[in-house]
Amino acid sequence: MSQTGHSKYPNVFTPIKIGPVEIPNRFYFAPHGLNLALGTEPSNDFPYYSAERVRGGCGLVITSLNLHGKVFGMPSPYPQRNVRSFQAMADAIHSEGGRIFGQLWYNPFQVGQWGALGPPRPALGPSSAQVFGNNECGHALRSDELLSVVDAHRRSASNLRRAGYDGVELSVCHGTLLEQFASPYFNQRTDQYGARPSDRLRFIFECLESTRDGAGEQMAVGIRFNCDEMLPGGYNQAEATEMLREICDSGLVDFVDLDVAVEPNQFHLGMPSVFISPHVYEPYVVAMRDAAGSVPIISVLGRLTTIAEAETALADGVCDMVGAARALIAEPNLVRNAREGNENRSRTCIACNWCMASFPRGAAGCTINPASFRERIWGGGVFGTAATKMSKAVIVGGGPGGLEAARVAALKGHQVVLLESCDQLGGGLRLWACLPGRESFQKGVDWWAAELAQLGVDVRLSTEATAETILGEHPDAVIVATGSRYSPTGRSGFLNQPISGHHHDFVYRPEDILLNGVRPTGKVILLDGEGTHTGPGIAEILAQAGADVELVTSAFAPVSADLMYTGEVGFVVGRIKAAGVTISTQTYLRSIDTHAVTLYDVFTGAERTIPNVEAVILASSREPNDSLSDALEGKVRQLFTIGDALAPRPMAAASFEGQKFARFIGEPDAPTTFNEAFWPDEPLQNMPQPAAVLLSQAECGARHPDLVTAGSAPIGEDT
Numbered sequence: 001m002s003q004t005g006h007s008k009y010p011n012v013f014t015p016i017k018i019g020p021v022e023i024p025n026r027f028y029f030a031p032h033g034l035n036l037a038l039g040t041e042p043s044n045d046f047p048y049y050s051a052e053r054v055r056g057g058c059g060l061v062i063t064s065l066n067l068h069g070k071v072f073g074m075p076s077p078y079p080q081r082n083v084r085s086f087q088a089m090a091d092a093i094h095s096e097g098g099r100i101f102g103q104l105w106y107n108p109f110q111v112g113q114w115g116a117l118g119p120p121r122p123a124l125g126p127s128s129a130q131v132f133g134n135n136e137c138g139h140a141l142r143s144d145e146l147l148s149v150v151d152a153h154r155r156s157a158s159n160l161r162r163a164g165y166d167g168v169e170l171s172v173c174h175g176t177l178l179e180q181f182a183s184p185y186f187n188q189r190t191d192q193y194g195a196r197p198s199d200r201l202r203f204i205f206e207c208l209e210s211t212r213d214g215a216g217e218q219m220a221v222g223i224r225f226n227c228d229e230m231l232p233g234g235y236n237q238a239e240a241t242e243m244l245r246e247i248c249d250s251g252l253v254d255f256v257d258l259d260v261a262v263e264p265n266q267f268h269l270g271m272p273s274v275f276i277s278p279h280v281y282e283p284y285v286v287a288m289r290d291a292a293g294s295v296p297i298i299s300v301l302g303r304l305t306t307i308a309e310a311e312t313a314l315a316d317g318v319c320d321m322v323g324a325a326r327a328l329i330a331e332p333n334l335v336r337n338a339r340e341g342n343e344n345r346s347r348t349c350i351a352c353n354w355c356m357a358s359f360p361r362g363a364a365g366c367t368i369n370p371a372s373f374r375e376r377i378w379g380g381g382v383f384g385t386a387a388t389k390m391s392k393a394v395i396v397g398g399g400p401g402g403l404e405a406a407r408v409a410a411l412k413g414h415q416v417v418l419l420e421s422c423d424q425l426g427g428g429l430r431l432w433a434c435l436p437g438r439e440s441f442q443k444g445v446d447w448w449a450a451e452l453a454q455l456g457v458d459v460r461l462s463t464e465a466t467a468e469t470i471l472g473e474h475p476d477a478v479i480v481a482t483g484s485r486y487s488p489t490g491r492s493g494f495l496n497q498p499i500s501g502h503h504h505d506f507v508y509r510p511e512d513i514l515l516n517g518v519r520p521t522g523k524v525i526l527l528d529g530e531g532t533h534t535g536p537g538i539a540e541i542l543a544q545a546g547a548d549v550e551l552v553t554s555a556f557a558p559v560s561a562d563l564m565y566t567g568e569v570g571f572v573v574g575r576i577k578a579a580g581v582t583i584s585t586q587t588y589l590r591s592i593d594t595h596a597v598t599l600y601d602v603f604t605g606a607e608r609t610i611p612n613v614e615a616v617i618l619a620s621s622r623e624p625n626d627s628l629s630d631a632l633e634g635k636v637r638q639l640f641t642i643g644d645a646l647a648p649r650p651m652a653a654a655s656f657e658g659q660k661f662a663r664f665i666g667e668p669d670a671p672t673t674f675n676e677a678f679w680p681d682e683p684l685q686n687m688p689q690p691a692a693v694l695l696s697q698a699e700c701g702a703r704h705p706d707l708v709t710a711g712s713a714p715i716g717e718d719t
Contacts, residue, residue, distance in 0.1 A: 006339060008311075008338075008341075009307055009308075009310075009311045009338060009339070010311075011026065011311055011314035011315050012025060012026050012027055012307055012310050012311050012314060012322075012335075012338070013025050013026075013339060014026060015059075016059075016296065016320060016321060018167065018220045018222070018254050018255045018296055018321075019167070019219070019220035019221065019222075019254030019255070020217065020218050020219070020220060020254075021099055021166045021167055021219070021220045021254075022099075023059045023060045023099050023321070024059040024097060024098070024099075025057070025058075025059035025335070026059065026310075026314060026320065026321045026322060027057070027058055027059060027060075027307065027310055027321070027322055027323065027324075027335050028058060028059060028060035028061065028062060028298065028321055028322075028323040029050065029053045029054075029058045029060070029061040029062065029323065029324070029325065029328050030062060030300045030323035030324055030325040031062040031063060031064035031103040031169070031171075031224070031325070032064055032325040033064055033073060033074055033356075033359060034049075034064075034073055034074065034359070034364055034373065035073030035359055035362060035363065035364045035373075036049060036073060036075075036364065036373065036688075037073050037074055037075040038688055038689070038690055040066070040069060040075055040076040040078070040079055040082060041075050041079075041081075041082045041085045041690045041691065041692075042075045042082070042085045042086060042088070042089055042690070042691040043688035043689065043690065043691060044088070044376060044688060044689050044690065044691045044693055044694055045373065045374070045375070045376050045688050046063075046075070046089060046691055047088050047089050047091075047092035047093075047691055047694060048092070048375035048376040048379055048381070049372075049373055049375050049376075049379075050063065050089065050092065050093060050100070051092040051093055051095070051096050051098075051375075051381075052332045052375040052379045052380060052381065053328050053332050054093055054096040054097065054098035055096045055332070055336075055380065055381060056328070056331075056332040056333035056334060056335055056336045056337075056380075057333065057334065057335025057336035057337075057338070057339055058098060058328065058335050059098055059099065059335075060098060060099045060100070060101065060321070060323075061093055061098060061099070061100045061101070062100075062101045062102070062103050062169060062257075062323070063089065063100065063101070063102055063103065064103045064105065065077055065102045065103060065104055065105070065156070066078075066104075066105065066106065067104050067105060067106040067149075067152050067153070067156060067177075068106060068152055069112040069121070073359060073362075073364075076156070077102060077104075077156045077157075077159045077160050077163070078152055078155055078156045078159070079159075080159065082159070083159050083162050083163050084163075084690075084691075084692035084695055085690050085691035085692040086102075086159065086160060086163035086164075086165065086691075087162075087163040087164055087692075087695060088691040088692055088693075088694040088695050089163070089165075089691060090163050090164035090165050090166075091164065091694075091695070091698075092694070094164065099166040099167070100165055100166055100167075101165065101166060101167035101168060101169050101220065101222075102156075102160045102165050102167070102168055102169070103168075103169040103170075103171055103224065104153060104156055104157070104168060104169070104170055104171065104211070105170075105171035105174070105176045105177075105178075106124065106149070106176055106177040106178075107174070107175060107176050107177070107263070108123035108124060108125045108131065108138050108175070108176075108177055108180065120136060122136075122138065122139040123136060123137075123138035123139065124138065124139055124141055124145070124149070124177060125138035125139065125140060125141065125177065125180050125186060126140065126141065126177075126180050126181045126186055126187040126188070126189055126193065126194060126203075127140050127186065127187060127188040127189060127194075128140045129186065129188075140189075143191075146193070146203065146206075149177070149203075149207070150203075150206050150207055150210045151210065153170070153207045153210045153211045153214065154210040154211065154213050154214035155214060156168075156211075156214070157210075157211045157212075157213075157214030157215040157219070157221075158214035158215070159214075160215070160219075161214065161215055161216050161218075161219055165219065166219060166220065167215075167219050167220035167221065167222065167254075168211055168215050168219060168220070168221050168222075169221075169222050169223060169224055169255075169257060170204075170207060170208065170211060170221075170222075170223045170224070171223070171224045172204060172223050172224060172225045172226065173224045173225055173226040173257075173259045173260075173261070174224075174226070174259070174261055174262065174263045174270055175261075175262045175263045178203070178204050178207060178223075179226055179229075179262070181193065181194070181200055181201075181203040181204060182200050182201060182204060182235065182243060183200070183229055183231075183234050183235055183262075184197075184200070184233055184234065184235060185229060185231045185232070185233045185234035185235075186234075187200050197239070198246075201243060201246060201247065204223075204247070205247075205250065205252065208221065208223070208247075208250075208252040208253065209252065212252060220254040220255060221252070221253060221254055222253045222254050222255035222256055222257060223247065223253055223256055223257065224256075224257040224258075224259055225240070225243075225244060225247075225256055225257065225258055225259070226240065226259060226260060226261065226262065227240050227258055227259070227260050227281070227284035227285065227287075227288055228240055228260060228284055229262050230260075230262075230266065231262060234262070237284060237287060237288070240288065241287070241288050241291045242291070244256065244288055244291045244292060245291040245292075245293075248291065248292045248293050248295045249293070253295060254295070254296070255295060255296045255297070255298055255320075256292050256295055256296070256297055256298070257297075257298045257299060257323075258281065258284065258285045258288060258297055258298075258299045258319070259281060259299065259300065260280070260281045260284055260302070269567075270567070271325075271326070271353055271356050271566075271567050272302050272303040272351070272567070273351055273353055273566060273567050273568045273571065274350075274351045274352075274437050274438055274440055274568075275437050275568060275571035275572075275575075276302070276303065276571075277303075278302065278303045278304065278305070278309070279301045279302055279303070279304060279309070279313075280301075280302035280303065281299060281300065281301050281302040282299075282301050282302065282313065282318055285297065285299045285301065285318055285319055286318055289317075289318070289319070296320040296321065297319040297320050297321075298319055298320060298321035298322070298323060299318075299319045299321075299322065299323065300322070300323045300324055300325065301313060301318070301319070301322060303326075303351060304322065304324050304327060305324070305327045305348050305349050306327075306334075306338075306343070306346075306348070307334065307335060307338035307343070308338075308343075309322075310322035326349045326351065326353075326355060327348075327349045329349070329355050329366050329369065329372050329373075330347045330348070330349040330350075330366055330368055330369050330372070331346045331347040331348070331349070331369065332369075332372070332375075332379075332380065333345070333346065333380070334346050344450065345451075345454075346447075347368050347369060347444070347447050348440075348443045348444075348447065349368075350367065350368060350440050350441050350443055350444050351440060352367050352438075352441065352566070352651075353565075353566035353567060353568070354366065354367045354566070354650065354651070354652045355372075356565055356566060356567070357562050357563075357565040357566045358652065359565070360561075360565055365652045365656060366652065367400065367429075367444070367650075367651050367652045367655060368400070368444040368447070368448075368655065369655075370404060370652070370655045370656040370658070370659045370660075371659060377686055378659065378663075385411075385412075385413070386412060386413040387412040387413055387414060387665060387666035387667060388666055388667050388668055389666040389667070389668070390413055390414060390415070390666060391414050391415070391475075391476035391477055391665050391666040392414065392415045392416075392417070392473065392474065392475050392476050392477075393405075393406075393409045393414045393415070393416050393417070393475060393476065393477045393478070393479065393662070393665050394416075394417045394418075394419065394465075394470050394473050394475040394477070394478045394479075395409070395416060395417070395418045395419070395478075395479045395481060396418075396419050396465045396470065396478065396479070396480050396481060396482055396628060397419075397420065397427060397480065397481035397482040397483055397643075397645065398418060398420035398422070398424075398425035398426065398427055398459070398461075399425075399426065399427020399428050399429060399430075399481060399483045399643065399644075399654060400427060400428065400429050400444070400448075400643070400651055400654045400655040400658065401427075401479075401481035401483075401642045401643030401644075401645075401654030401655060401657055401658040402418060402420075402427070402479065402481030402643075402658065403418075403425065403445075403448035403449075403452065403655075403658065404448070404654075404655040404658030404659050404662070405479045405481060405642065405657075405658035405659070405661060405662040406418045406452055406457050406459075406658075406662075407448065407451050407452060407455065407457075407658075407662075408658065408659050408662035408663060409477075409479075409662040409665055410452070410455035410456065410457050411455065412662070412663070412665065412666070414477075414665055414666060415458075416455075416457045416458065417457075417458045417460065417473055417475075418452065418457055418458065418459045418460065419460050419463045419465040419469075419470070420459070420460065420461050420462075420463060421462070421463065421464050421465065422461065422462070423461050423462045424461065425445055425448065425449050425459070425461070426442070426445040427481075427483045427654075428483055428484070428644065428651055428654070429441055429442075429444055429445050429651060430442065430445055431510070431511070431514055431515065431534075432533060432534075432651075433445070434514040434515065435514070435533055435534065435537030435538075435541075436537055436540050436541060436544075436575065437537075437571075437575075438533065438537070465482075465628065466628075466631075467628065467631035467632050467635070470628070470632065471632075471635060471636070475636055476636070476637050476638065476665070476666070477636065477637065477638035477639070477640075477664075477665045477666070478632055478636045478638070478639050478640075479640045479641075479642060479658070479661055479662065480626070480628050480629050480632070480639070480640070480641040480642070480645050481641075481642050481643050481645055481654065481658065482625040482626070482628060482645045483624075483625055483643065483644045483645055483654075484622035484623055484624050484625060484644035484645065484648040485509070485511065485622065485623055485625060486509040486510050486511060486618065486619060486620065486621075486622055486623075487509075487618065487620055487621050487622065487623050488502060488507075488509055488618065489502045489618075490502050490527060490529075490589065490618040490620050491529075491620060491621050491623075492527075492529030492530075492554075492620035492621045493529065493621060494529060494554040494588060494602075495554075495588065499527070499589050499591065499592060499618065500590070500591035500592065501591050501592030501593055502592060502618065504592055504594070504616070506520075506595065506613070506614065506615050506616060507592060507615075507616045507617075507618060508520075508615060508616070508617050508618070509617070509618060509619075510534050510535075510538055510617065510619050512617075513538050513541065513542070513617065514538065514541075518615075519542065519545050519547075520542065520547055520614045520615035521542075521545060521546045521547050521614070522547065522548065522612070522613075522614030522615070523547075523548045523550075523610065523612055523613045523614050523615075524542055524547045524548065524549045524550070524613070524614060524615045524616070524617065525550050525552060525589070525597050525599075525610065525613055525615075525616045525617070526538060526539050526542075526549060526550065526551045526552065526616075526617045526619060527552050527553075527588075527589045527616070527617070527618050527619065527620060528551055528552065528553045528558065528619050528620075529553070529554070529618075529619065529620030529621055530560070530619060530620070530621070531553065531555055531557075531558070531559050531560030531562070531563070532559070532560060532562065532563070533563070533568075533572070534619050535551060535553070535558075535619040536551065536558060536559060536572045536573070536575070536576050536581075537572075538617060538619060539551045539576050539579070539581045540575050540576050540579050540581065543576070543579035543580050543581050544579055547614075547615075548580075548582075549579075549580075549581045549582065550581070550582040550583075550584055550610070551576065551581055551582070551583050551584065552584045552587050552588065552589060552599060553583075553584070553585055553586075553587070554585075554586065554587065554588045554602050555585060555586070556585055556586060557569075557573075557585060558572075558573055558576070558583050558585060559572055559573065562650075584599065586601060586602050586603060587599050587600070587601060587602065588600060588602050589616075590607060592616055595611070595612060595613050595614070596609060596610060596611045596612070596613055597609070597610050597613050597616060598610075621648070622644060622648035623648070624644055624645050624646065624647060624648060625644075625645055626641055626645050626646070629641040629645070637672060638664065638665060638670075638671075638672045638673075639672070639673055640657075640661040640664070640673065640674055640677070641674055642654065642657035642658055642661055642674075643655075643657055643658065646674060660677075661674075661677070664677070
C-alpha cells in the first residue's frame with residue numbers, strides 16, 4: 001500500500017515509524033471486542049474482516065486479544081496451537097500492505113468459565129473486591145501467580161512474533177488487570193505492588209519487560225492507557241500524567257494509545273453513543289501529550305467518523321495517529337474513499353451501537369452495513385459484480401431492509417424499482433431519527449438514498465403498492481419490506497391481548513407523536529412494552545413540551561438490557577428524569593376509560609386509578625405490514641418478505657435480510673421464498689473454521705492452482 005502526498009489530507013497520508021515498524025499512513029483500525037473466535041482461536045472470518053479495512057485504506061490494524069482463555073468472542077495467542085491461525089491473520093493484513101498489532105488484555109469482569117459448561121472462573125485482580133455488576137468477588141493474586149501472568153505476556157508476545165505480527169499493545173485501560181494494578185481504587189495491596197504510588201506501576205513494568213523479551217527487536221511494543229479513571233478514589237488526570245511520564249521515560253514503550261473509561265463501571269464512555277459529544281477524549285489526550293515526550297501518541301479520540309476530523313487532529317498536534325472502530329465497521333473503505341476523492345460514497349456511522357449490543361446475543365453486525373463481520377462471504381473482495389441472470393426486481397418499502405435490498409440488487413446488475421408509500425425514504429430509521437439525540441440516524445437514510453441514485457434505481461415515493469401495480473411491472477422478483485406499525489390495541493410481550501378501552505379517541509401510537517405531530521400537554525400515560533428508544537424518547541418530547549408524563553412499564557427498569565449494552569441507559573433514563581417524567585416500573589395498564597386509566601402492580605395486583613388523562617400512548621408491540629405477501633403468493637418467480645414485514649425485530653435484521661435475499665435474485669437453484677431459505681442448513685463453506693485453514697488453502701493452491709479460484713470460500717479440512 002504505497003502512500004503519496006495528498007493535497008487535502010497530507011497528515012493522514014504521511015507514513016509514520018513506530019519503534020522498528022513503518023506504517024504507511026496515520027489511520028488505524030482500533031481494537032475492539034467481536035465474536036470472531038472459535039474457542040480461543042481466530043476464525044477464518046477474522047482475517048477477512050480485518051483485511052477489508054486495510055484494503056479500504058487503513059495503515060494499521062490492532063486486534064483485541066485475550067491474554068488467556070476465550071472471553072467476549074476474542075481469541076488468545078497464549079496457546080501454542082493457535083500460532084498458525086494468527087499467522088493467517090498477519091498474512092491477510094500484510095498481503096494488503098498494512099501492519100498488524102495485537103492488543104493483550106485480561107479483563108477481571110469478563111472471566112470466562114471452567115470449561116464449556118463449567119461455572120465462572122475467578123476474576124484475577126490486585127485485591128479481592130466485588131466485580132461491578134454481579135455478586136462475584138475477585139481473587140487477589142499472590143506473588144507466584146503474578147509471575148504466571150508476567151510469563152503469559154512473554155509467551156503471548158512470542159507466539160505473535162512467530163505468527164508474523166508487527167507489534168504488541170498492553171491494555172492499561174477499560175478496567176483491565178494492568179489498569180487495576182495502577183489504580184488506587186482497585187489496588188489495596190500493602191506489598192511491593194501497591195504500598196506506594198510508584199509500587200502500583202511495578203507490575204506493569206514487569207509485564208512490559210516480559211513482553212519485550214517475547215516480542216524481540218523487530219516488533220513495536222506499547223500500551224493503551226486510561227487518561228482519567230473518574231472514580232472516587234481512582235487516579236485522576238494529573239496522577240495519570242505522572243504515571244505516563246514514568247512509563248515513557250523507562251524506554252519500554254514505542255507508542256502510547258490514550259483512551260478513557262473503566263469498564264464495566266463506565267461502559268458508556270468506552271463506546272460513546274449519540275448522547276456523548278464527538279472527540280470526547282481529545283481534551284485528555286492534549287493535556288497528557290507532553291508527558292509522553294518523543295514517544296508517539298495514538299488515539300481514537302472518541303466517536304470520530306470522518307477522515308477530515310482525523311486530519312484536523314493530526315494537523316493540530318493532538319496525536320500522531322488517529323484510529324476508529326465503529327466508523328470502519330460501518331464503512332471499511334473510509335480511508336480509501338477519502339484518498340480517492342469519493343468521500344460522498346462513505347457511510348457515516350450513526351452511533352446506534354448495535355455492533356456492541358449484538359455481542360451478548362452471540363452475534364455481530366452493523367445496522368447500516370450488514371456485510372460487516374461477514375466479509376468472507378459478502379465483503380468487497382468477494383462480492384462479485386453481476387448476477388447469473390439479469391432480472392427485474394420490485395422492492396416494496398423504503399426502510400433499511402428495502403433500501404439495502406435495492407442497493408445490492410442494483411449492484412448485482414438487476415433492473416430495480418423501489419416503491420415507497422410515504423413522501424420520504426427511511427421507514428423505521430426515519431422514525432427513530434425523530435427521537436431526541438438520535439438525529440444522526442437520518443445520515444444512514446441519506447447515504448442509502450444517494451447510493452440508489454448513483455446506481456440508477458427507479459425510486460417512486462408517495463406510491464401505494466398493490467398486487468396489481470406490482471404485477472404490472474412484470475417483475476422476476478419481489479421483496480416485500482413494508483415494515484411494521486405499533487399495535488393500536490396495546491398488545492405486548494407481557495400481555496398478549498388488547499388493553500380494554502384502546503379504541504378511545506385520546507389513545508395514540510408512537511407514529512402519531514413522531515410523524516404526525518400530535519402534542520398533548522396535559523396528563524399523559526405512556527405504556528412502554530418495548531424498553532427501547534421509542535418510549536423514553538416520546539416521554540422526553542412530550543415532557544419538554546409541557547405535558548405531565550408518566551411512563552409505565554412491566555419491567556424492572558424503564559429500558560431493556562439492549563440499551564445497557566449500547567451504553568445508553570444512564571443517558572436515556574437521566575434525560576427523562578431531568579424532563580420531569582414519572583417512571584412507574586413493574587406496573588401495567590389495566591383499562592382505559594373516559595379520560596381515566598387504571599394501572600396495577602404486576603406482582604401484587606394492587607390498582608390505582610388516574611383521572612383527568614388527556615392522552616394515552618401505546619408504545620407496546622409492533623405488528624408486521626405483511627398483507628402484500630399474501631396477495632402476491634404464487635404470482636412471481638421469487639417472492640421474499642423481509643425485516644419487520646416478516647417479523648418485527650432489531651433494525652439490523654432488516655438491512656441484513658435486505659442484503660441476504662437480494663443476493664438470491666437471478667441465481668439458479670437459489671431459494672424463491674422465505675420458507676425455502678429458512679429451512680436448509682447453512683452451506684458448509686459458509687460455516688466458520690479456524691483461520692489456519694486459510695494457510696492450508698494457500699499451500700494447496702500453490703501445489704494445485706486449478707483447485708482454488710479467486711473469491712472462493714476457504715478449503716475445509718475434508719478437501
